Amino acid sequence: MKFSEIPYKRFDIDEVKQKYESLIESSKNAASGEEQFEIHKKYYELSSDIVSTIRIGNFRHDIDTSDKFYAAEKEYIDEQLPVIEQLENEYKKVLFNSPYRDYMEEKIGKVAFKNIELASKSISDEILPLMQEENALVSRYDNIIASAKIPFDGEIYNLSLLRKFQTGKDREVRKRAWKAYSDYFLTVTDELDDIFDKLVKNRTAQAKALGYDSFVELGYNRMIRNSYRRKEVESFRKQIKESFVPLVSKINEERRKQIGVDKLKYYDHEVFFKEGNPCPIGTPEQIMKAGQEMYRELSPETAEFIDFMMDNEFFDVLGRKNKKQGGYMEYLPKYKAPIIFANFNGTSGDIDVITHECGHAFQGYVTRNEEILENLDITMETAEIHSMSMEYFTYGWMKKFFGEKEKEYFKMHLEDSISFVPYGCMVDEFQHIVYDNPDMTPKQRKEAWMELEKTYRPEMDYEDDEFLGQGGFWQKQLHIFGLPFYYIDYVLASVVAMQFKVWMDKDFDDAWRHYLELCKLSAKDFYENELAQVGLLSPFKDGTISKLVSEMEREAFK
Template sequence: VYFKEGNPDPVGTAQEILESGQKMYAKLSPETKEFFDFMMENELFDVFGRKDKKQGGYMTYLYQYHSPFIFANFNGTSGDVDVITHECGHAFQGYLSGQDPIMEHADITMETAEIHSMSMEFFTDPWMKEFFGDREKDFLSMQLEDAIRFIPYGTMVDEFQHIVYETPELTPQERRREWSRLEKIYMPHLDYEEDPFFSKGGFWQKQQHIYNSPFYYIDYVLAQSCAFQYKVWMDEDYREAWKSYLALCRLSASKFYPEMLRECGLKVPFEDGYFEEIVEKLEKKLHA
């Protein structure tokens, strides 16, 4: 919870959120208009809640039909708008890469794929009043803070994975102790009080990636840092930042990660001083 009065919720029904998304993407660019109209006309959203529906949200690609497909569960929270921005970032890239005759170019790795989704969250910020009304500024503040807060957490998950996979002989108690130690380094503001599970290092068991997709989580961090580059860039020159993003989506997996970023005018996260520069620029935005 980011605000005493509660987090901002979207205005309108689930159907109206989709319709607002269609209007937004029609204004963003000709490419996004074509993409979203295609999704709506072909019923490629399964996002309304219903009894016994599986939980979760994702974008997948139907190769035989050259079509992205988005699955989600709208529940009346800001997460519904995240579907229209984050998952549509994935789907938009999938829609563009589907036009590439070389199928392997669509087989992108996650540190690239998440740039498309996380950056789209920021590129759609100018239209958030349509979704949140008078609480637009609250949502934008929450969105940026949440994205920044994720960086230390995502990095902590990665370090924890290295520890537990390099030393499989650790007991459950020792694993929890390692997680508690890392929390004090990466997230010293946390206070679980006397909670019998989380206060003793149990939170990591909520993170399914540690079990299901080892060493994937750092890709989110790399991608989020690139999305921050776009956030800074679009505030200075939205049109040029969008041109770069469009080029990145079209490149897909045709080039390796560092080369692709440089070609699109982005810096590579592995370069010295990279995060210091990002933090400095974001700090100015937080205190603006």
């Protein structure tokens, strides 16, 4: 069934409540572990149906935020989702406290019960109104960003479509494009400050109501940090400052020479070659066709996956006005199908969609027949390994997308991946500062960002830009608004994916076999256990980062 043919019908929250309450009562009265597990299978059916409905509604809203029908559905989902999450919590509490827990642990795993414990500490009836308000605030931010209309050289662009000018070969054009970008944010920065201030205070109020000192711990629980906590993250960031920041400084100096400027400015930092960054060749349709050919050649598993995705049109990747920014993959459990959302804009980022988001989707596809749905509840630091590693595994096919500039793409992608690591840590540390100090003013938050820039991105020079030079850059990062404490997952996954890069350069087939094994492990075990099982080092282990930096430095400067 093609995605356009999948029906959408708004769920009735009263009916959903009735079904959950029936499941809760039946599970409480189960006479054996076997009976309780049979009841749990009915929960799988209900959950799969609701989750799929929500994701379809959100996806169709995101592809056109001006569509009034799906805008209304998005509002309804935002309002009812906290109610559903609380019903889920009440149902799973029955499992957590079950007299047949040992039996249930054997069936759905110890990871599932740890996740239930963290989720149960993240919600209560008392905070449902706050959660609904939080969802509305995030949607307000998304709509502002999606509806951006930026005048540039006689045309009107959204933020995604402007990007090709921000990374082009003409430095003056780049500078003007960044100025147009900055000027837009100046018109909305006060409103974004207001939204974020309300979000910080809202989330802090949720945390206080649940007995936490600050939102930080609640944020970790909401992200289901079942294998590490703040102490490990702080140690990890320290290692990144010591090892990756100096490497990025070396890369920036080489890039400065490569593009022929006296000093890198903020409008130069995403440009890697004097003649501009390599761009994909061909139309979007040709790019998608080349992607299908690539995955058909990569492995039998990826061949089956990509044909399923293309035949059923589970992609919406063209950039359009009023389309939400960014890219993501969602999984529809009812239909055992991944769906991919993106914004093609004529830059190399279009190919990253074919690799990164398809990495997520491929993992979802190869585990689609898993009967124990808890085994699919992957935490994000693991999920992002699947996507970021796929970016490297597909290097051998980049000629299809970049022609004679494939080597330039390799160099750009590798340097960009390395440079991202400190930035990702900066986003994470910024959020810790903000939620540790919820009464900061908007001005103080921007000042905190600028201080972090000095540590993590010391070469960044914003000249006299009125928005970016005053600490506003973080306002474009949707994760800070909508997905607090998610961003460090990208960084953790990135350094693991780099291990796969080193491995595949030595033995591609062996690296691929272990990657496929990791995909199939899904969420059956805890994070560091899974890494060890497939021969990867934990990012938290002493020496992992310094060793990796040595290997990546050789890669970057060979």
